[in-house]
Amino acid sequence: MSPRHSAVTPEPVTPEPAGFEQARELSESRVGTLPPLPTWNPFSLWYSDGWTVTKRNLIKIKRSPDMLVFAVIQPIMFVLLFSQVYGGAIAVEGSDYTQFLMAGIFAQTVVFGATFSGAAMALDLKEGIIDRFRSLPMNASAVLIGRTNGDLVLNTISMVIMMATGLAVGWRVTTSPVEFLAGVSLLLLFGYAFSWVMALLGMSVKSPEVINNASFLILFPLTFVSNAFVPSETLPTPLRVFAEWNPVSSLVQAVRQLFGNLGTAPVPDIWTMQNPILTVLIGITVMLLVFVPLCIRKFASISSR
């Protein structure tokens, strides 16, 4: 009579749906079919919980086209806007602007992508599903791992789209595949680590609306006061100093180096710019070491509304 869910394994078919009026059937089935809890080791539990929540977020991405559109259209738009609109006006020493620009756009996109975690945590909190998760005997970090993994997937999709667009407007990678992959990994790892920062923010604000505004207050200075779109030497001194120590600048510098997009311009004589890959790796490690524990602690004490 009633169509069964297609994803269900062909299991012993229980008799026709018992109505509310059939109390016996309901209670019998409640007692009867539950298997004894399997014994799991802590690691497989942690892995299984993390994967279960990741899957939830992947389904969410699939079912909310707005998120996908944002993740796909925005990078295309940025690549085209910056390369075609500013490309002719901004002269970069020792390089063609499109080559210079792409690493900046990649970095900006992964950083922006991290805001999904913040917004999603705030929304989950508001809708009460965090209470459901917290009342289950699951691993406390699983919700956060699943969340940040979701960002990672979105960022990977964005990355592929951006690279295709970049190639179409003349961007080229001039290094070895190994260096190329290292660059991509660095970008995704940085975005992943930054997701934890935003997740903490998302759990700390009062409403999902606040997080969107807060995100922009953080993201714009971070991505624009950097070497992502213009060489940092052109900035007034205070901004230049900020830009040179900005982790996003190091990320951009590292990616330019790994993709072979540095050109012939001299590298600023600052440690962070001279050793960008190491700086970024340190930055990622510090972000994870600080924010993962903070997030897990925060998660253990939050509750809806």
Next chain:
Amino acid sequence: MIIEAQGLTKTYQSKSGPVHALAGLDLQVPRGTVKALLGPNGAGKTTVVKMLTTLIRPDAGTAVIDGIDVIRHPKSVRRIIGVSGQYAAVDENLTGFENLEMVGRLYHLGGAAARRRAQELIDLFELTAAGNRPVKGFSGGMRRRIDLAGALVINPKVLFLDEPTTGLDPRSRIALWDVIKHLVADGTTVLLTTQYLEEADQLADDIVVIDDGRVIAEGTSDQLKAQIGGHRVVVALVDAADGGTAREILARHGSGEPSMSTDGRGVEVAVTDGPTALQNMLSDLRAAQVNLHDAGMRRPTLDDVFLKLTGHKADLDATDDDTDAGGPKLSKRAQAKRDQARATDADATDLEKVT
């Protein structure tokens, strides 16, 4: 006792000083019974549930569920409880089936068992329509049912239902009552919170009335009703001049002091034997030649319980029920009302406690 809580205390800091969400609340629930926490918004009902379900820690006090300390071993407690909250905690983007499967996996049933259980609950709760479509777009009643099914993915030793029917239309409410009644038929222990006396009456063996974070009365629904006088007779007079006579007649057959409406035309009294009292009153009123616009009986409401137990009205329009770092969002008016009420409560507590 499967639930044993003592001296639960929670204080939030707000701009106007500390607010006592719970002020030393004790609670005992015998195994296999249904207990209702009855109280207005802001009384602390949700805070109690959140403490017992490990979501928030009390500032002071102890709580033990099935012999497990809730504060020290929250994870062990989570393995034996099911929770369904005031706001259906379901993921809108997932289907009903996917929601239940996810919960099953997070209870660590394993994939196959989680899927089998999800399908079973879909069938039992008649959720077939919501089974394979995203929850977003389904009615509130349907969401609550999915949420309730989520609380039953394991066979919980204690089921917590926080205002299970608040915000539902009457039909969905009655349907959900049916579901809950059948669940408790086989002896699951249930702790439910509600603002509605009728709901507590329908579902619970025992009722605990709470206000301002403490227990103000406790007993079976009959005991409580006897205390507030069961049904109430209400008459509307044609002429306010008959007020005195009517009051006297109602007092004669009622079980308490009649109250008059402000315009002097409405008289109301609690009665123990409803229909007989009403008949007697009507014939006496006729003999005394008092003309009536209207006369009838009504069931006691939460307002009546509160008025009787605390001397103040239940603050049903106060904003949401407490919790979270932000603390309870009480209007200034509600706050003042509380402070004023607190003084009278202290006396009422000892006097009014039954059982």
